[in-house]
Amino acid sequence: MAFTIKINGSEHSIDADGDTPLLWVLRDILEMTGTKFGCGMGLCGACTVHVDGIATRSCITSIDSIAGAEITTIEAIGATATGAGIQKAWLDREVVQCGYCQSGQIMSAAALLASNPHPTDSDIDEAMSGNICRCGTYGRVRAAIKQAAQSK
Amino acid sequence: MELEHSTSQIPGPEQSSGEMDLSRRRFMQAAAAAGGGLVLSFSVPWAVGRVAATGAEDFAPNAFIRIGSDGQIVLVMPYVEMGQGTYTSIPMLIAEELEVDLEQVRLEHAPPDAKLYGNPLLGGLQATGGSTAIRAAWKPMREAGATARTMLVAAAAMRWNVDPSTCHAERGAVLHPPTRRRVDYGRLATEAAHMPVPENVTLKRPEDFRLIGTPAKRLDTPAKVDGTAIYGIDARPRGVKIATLAQSPVFGGRVKSVDDAAARAVKGVRQIVRLDDAVAVVADHMGAARKGLDALIIEWDDGPHAKLNTDDIITELEKATLASGPVAQNIGDCDKALASAASRIQATYQVPFLAHATMEPMNCTVHVREEGCEIWVGTQVIGRAQEAAAKTTGLPADQVVVHNHLLGGGFGRRLEIDGIVRAVQIAEQVEGPVKVVWTREEDIQHDMYRPYFFDRLSAGLDAQGMPVAWSHRFAGSSIIARFLPVAFNNGLDPDSTEGAINLVYALPNLHVEYLRVEPAGIPTAFWRSVGPSHNVFVTESFIDELAAAARQDPVAYRRALLDKSPRARAVLELAAKTAGWGKPLPERVGRGVSLQSVFGTYMAQVAEVAVSKDGAVRVRRVVCAVDCGTVVNPDTVDAQVQGAIVFGITAALYDQITLKKGRVQQGNFDTYQMLRMNEAPDIEVHIVQSSEPPGGMGEPGTSAIIPAVANAVFAATGIRLRQLPINPDALKRATYSGGITNSKSEGNL
Numbered sequence: 001m002a003f004t005i006k007i008n009g010s011e012h013s014i015d016a017d018g019d020t021p022l023l024w025v026l027r028d029i030l031e032m033t034g035t036k037f038g039c040g041m042g043l044c045g046a047c048t049v050h051v052d053g054i055a056t057r058s059c060i061t062s063i064d065s066i067a068g069a070e071i072t073t074i075e076a077i078g079a080t081a082t083g084a085g086i087q088k089a090w091l092d093r094e095v096v097q098c099g100y101c102q103s104g105q106i107m108s109a110a111a112l113l114a115s116n117p118h119p120t121d122s123d124i125d126e127a128m129s130g131n132i133c134r135c136g137t138y139g140r141v142r143a144a145i146k147q148a149a150q151s152k
Numbered sequence: 153m154e155l156e157h158s159t160s161q162i163p164g165p166e167q168s169s170g171e172m173d174l175s176r177r178r179f180m181q182a183a184a185a186a187g188g189g190l191v192l193s194f195s196v197p198w199a200v201g202r203v204a205a206t207g208a209e210d211f212a213p214n215a216f217i218r219i220g221s222d223g224q225i226v227l228v229m230p231y232v233e234m235g236q237g238t239y240t241s242i243p244m245l246i247a248e249e250l251e252v253d254l255e256q257v258r259l260e261h262a263p264p265d266a267k268l269y270g271n272p273l274l275g276g277l278q279a280t281g282g283s284t285a286i287r288a289a290w291k292p293m294r295e296a297g298a299t300a301r302t303m304l305v306a307a308a309a310m311r312w313n314v315d316p317s318t319c320h321a322e323r324g325a326v327l328h329p330p331t332r333r334r335v336d337y338g339r340l341a342t343e344a345a346h347m348p349v350p351e352n353v354t355l356k357r358p359e360d361f362r363l364i365g366t367p368a369k370r371l372d373t374p375a376k377v378d379g380t381a382i383y384g385i386d387a388r389p390r391g392v393k394i395a396t397l398a399q400s401p402v403f404g405g406r407v408k409s410v411d412d413a414a415a416r417a418v419k420g421v422r423q424i425v426r427l428d429d430a431v432a433v434v435a436d437h438m439g440a441a442r443k444g445l446d447a448l449i450i451e452w453d454d455g456p457h458a459k460l461n462t463d464d465i466i467t468e469l470e471k472a473t474l475a476s477g478p479v480a481q482n483i484g485d486c487d488k489a490l491a492s493a494a495s496r497i498q499a500t501y502q503v504p505f506l507a508h509a510t511m512e513p514m515n516c517t518v519h520v521r522e523e524g525c526e527i528w529v530g531t532q533v534i535g536r537a538q539e540a541a542a543k544t545t546g547l548p549a550d551q552v553v554v555h556n557h558l559l560g561g562g563f564g565r566r567l568e569i570d571g572i573v574r575a576v577q578i579a580e581q582v583e584g585p586v587k588v589v590w591t592r593e594e595d596i597q598h599d600m601y602r603p604y605f606f607d608r609l610s611a612g613l614d615a616q617g618m619p620v621a622w623s624h625r626f627a628g629s630s631i632i633a634r635f636l637p638v639a640f641n642n643g644l645d646p647d648s649t650e651g652a653i654n655l656v657y658a659l660p661n662l663h664v665e666y667l668r669v670e671p672a673g674i675p676t677a678f679w680r681s682v683g684p685s686h687n688v689f690v691t692e693s694f695i696d697e698l699a700a701a702a703r704q705d706p707v708a709y710r711r712a713l714l715d716k717s718p719r720a721r722a723v724l725e726l727a728a729k730t731a732g733w734g735k736p737l738p739e740r741v742g743r744g745v746s747l748q749s750v751f752g753t754y755m756a757q758v759a760e761v762a763v764s765k766d767g768a769v770r771v772r773r774v775v776c777a778v779d780c781g782t783v784v785n786p787d788t789v790d791a792q793v794q795g796a797i798v799f800g801i802t803a804a805l806y807d808q809i810t811l812k813k814g815r816v817q818q819g820n821f822d823t824y825q826m827l828r829m830n831e832a833p834d835i836e837v838h839i840v841q842s843s844e845p846p847g848g849m850g851e852p853g854t855s856a857i858i859p860a861v862a863n864a865v866f867a868a869t870g871i872r873l874r875q876l877p878i879n880p881d882a883l884k885r886a887t888y889s890g891g892i893t894n895s896k897s898e899g900n901l
Binding site for chain 2: 016017019020021023024025027028029031032033034035036037038039040041043044046073074075078087090091094095096097098099100101102103106124125126128129130131132133134135136137138139140141142
């Protein structure tokens with residue numbers, strides 16, 4: 001059967017099994033490749049999107065579980081003030097190396113700041129420890145989150 | 153960031169220009185939205201070498217620079233971007249001499265052409281690895297820029313009928329100050345193309361550098377924060393199908409039988425491809441492909457390695473070290489010095505197999521047709537990718553087109569072409585293009601691993617505790633022997649021994665032997681920090697053992713051996729001073745130091761670790777002092793050290809690949825852990841100013857941190873770690889009694 005999902009404000013009808021992970025709908029059906037595949041088990045955070053504002057691992061989120069929800073992806077996060085602030089901080093701090101995990105890092109960070117505008121170090125640890133960066137950009141990720149929080 | 157596909161006029165096998173145009177528009181819009189003014193352009197690689205076809209008025213004095221009459225300045229990147237910042241630092245070298253700003257250039261991936269883009273430090277192979285890019289590019293890229301600039305100045309001088317020496321170049325234009333004339337490069341392109349190519353060019357003096365040595369913004373960052381950057385896994389040629397695969401769980405095994413009835417019934421599954429040693433499920437999307445894969449019932453013939461366990465390999469390596477092997481370095485008479493030493497110390501060390509675990513899992517997109525093969529991938533070896541596809545398909549190499557992409561991590565994994573061959577084998581059986589994406593489990597369990605090494609050391613100390621003899625013999629796989637056989641001579645290669653020979657210390661008698669042993673049943677490959685990832689852990693732990701045996705401070709002990717190595721001494725002293733070496737620490741907290749000269753770079757690190765009562769090690773702080781010669785982009789040096797340290801701590805604390813009945817026992821990030829944000833230390837990087845030629849920076853940070861952590865654990869607990877990863881159980885037993893004289897050991901002394 002077809003499922004209707006709402007992504008970045010637009011509704012899409014998806015003809016796939018209900019247990020299909022949102023990640024593959026985004027990447028392979030809707031051709032939105034900004035959201036990345038890392039582990040398929042919710043262990044690395046590369047696939048993080050927002051479901052009604054909550055940072056969510058799209059690789060373990062089936063499309064039959066998100067009816068009526070507002071999905072936001074990296075392609076649209078810059079349209080929010082928080083997202084744009086995070087992206088600017090990422091540029092100012094030169095966070096990125098290979099960059100593959102950074103869509104997920106930014107989505108996790110944007111969800112954190114949207115709900116907690118002035119996070120402590122332990123808040124940052126809690127929100128960001130689900131996002132693996134093999135290039136080891138953690139120090140700059142932390143600094144960029146703090147910068148974005150300061151300028152809010 | 154702009155994605156510029158398919159600008160070539162060469163008839164190629166791919167005719168998907170409609171879709172490509174869409175992509176191009178999308179990315180031009182993205183670039184405009186990003187507002188950076190700086191765009192990356194990714195042309196069809198095979199367009200570049202013959203790009204004259206796209207504009208007879210272009211000025212292309214060499215393979216790295218192309219200036220269009222429209223003013224567009226394109227730089228072709230001979231080394232690939234995998235996070236190490238080479239797509240910023242190489243442009244800096246060219247732009248410095250070409251006299252353009254980084255904001256004025258576009259970048260292109262180089263096509264496969266080893267004659268033009270071969271790496272002189274890797275035997276002319278077109279490859280990015282071994283922390284060689286800046287070292288290899290330092291002179292040629294500046295010369296390329298200077299050549300182009302000289303020709304542009306000559307063209308302007310001819311146009312104005314003035315002496316070229318009265319003109320100079322600045323920010324993409326030639327100026328003639330006496331007459332206040334100025335002309336942009338683009339308007340000189342046609343004339344410059346007709347100027348003679350100068351045989352010799354004068355390079356700028358370091359004091360005149362505008363870009364080199366000044367922190368530069370990375371050119372690839374804007375596209376990496378808004379989701380528009382395109383990695384190999386993001387390639388989407390029109391009509392692409394998605395495949396995932398199961399390869400024989402035992403290396404060397406084969407498919408015996410496949411029951412694919414349930415897989416075929418999965419919605420979206422299109423085809424099951426059976427190979428001798430793998431089965432792939434081709435589907436409309438990865439969700440269906442994975443579901444299909446799970447539904448397959450495959451019976452394997454495990455082959456000759458069905459009973460192989462890691463212990464068998466360790467035994468093989470350990471035995472090998474009992475006999476002598478090729479001598480990598482000999483100074484003085486080690487045996488004699490050992491015999492007459494006041495005291496002797498012996499130890500054995502071991503390091504495990506390690507997976508790369510790039511965040512972008514292995515993938516490759518291929519379209520095989522009768523007339524040609526087209527590949528979309530992120531690779532560190534584009535020429536080898538082309539050759540491998542040609543060999544697999546039987547097509548001539550010039551009918552294989554490889555589109556290179558940004559790499560979601562390399563670390564040596566993408567120096568190998570096994571994934572490309574595999575994708576071509578699958579694509580040969582599929583109508584239309586197919587993207588083969590490995591699951592994370594497949595990526596970990598069918599990696600090519602950092603080899604296991606077994607090391608045996610002995611040292612003799614004089615009455616004052618200083619080393620008079622140093623003997624080191626080790627056994628393990630040689631990657632070079634397989635990867636670049638021309639560099640493997642007399643049983644030795646420069647990578648396996650780096651960090652074990654040419655130590656920074658003045659040792660009067662030293663003897664180092666390396667035995668190449670290739671354990672069957674597990675493939676090996678380069679891994680970040682390659683030979684030094686193993687050797688520096690061993691040598692810097694062992695020198696720490698000697699200091700402890702001599703009851704001396706580890707920093708003072710090392711410094712006493714550095715009279716002839718001022719660069720090493722300088723980084724050691726800087727790291728120790730800034731780390732507060734010697735200042736008191738709480739119980740079960742310790743500092744460890746390491747010092748090395750590898751990849752042409754001197755580095756010292758001080759790690760501060762806390763060991764909990766249950767044996768868990770937390771690295772709290774790392775101070776690094778680095779002398780990498782002339783610095784191109786200081787911000788990248790800092791970033792590479794930080795990243796390499798996290799990479800090394802991950803290895804020190806967590807990771808090993810083990811085999812049981814021939815099968816890799818680790819599979820995903822639950823069983824092959826990565827250091828995470830909450831575990832990452834504070835890292836300080838101090839760069840020593842130097843006018844020496846540049847050294848490599850992608851890898852030294854990884855080899856240096858591992859012994860620094862192990863030595864810090866010793867300082868905190870008195871337990872000497874001679875085997876990685878660190879075993880918390882061994883540290884549970886530790887009852888800290890303070891001081892450096894307590895030398896209980898863990899492992900197999």
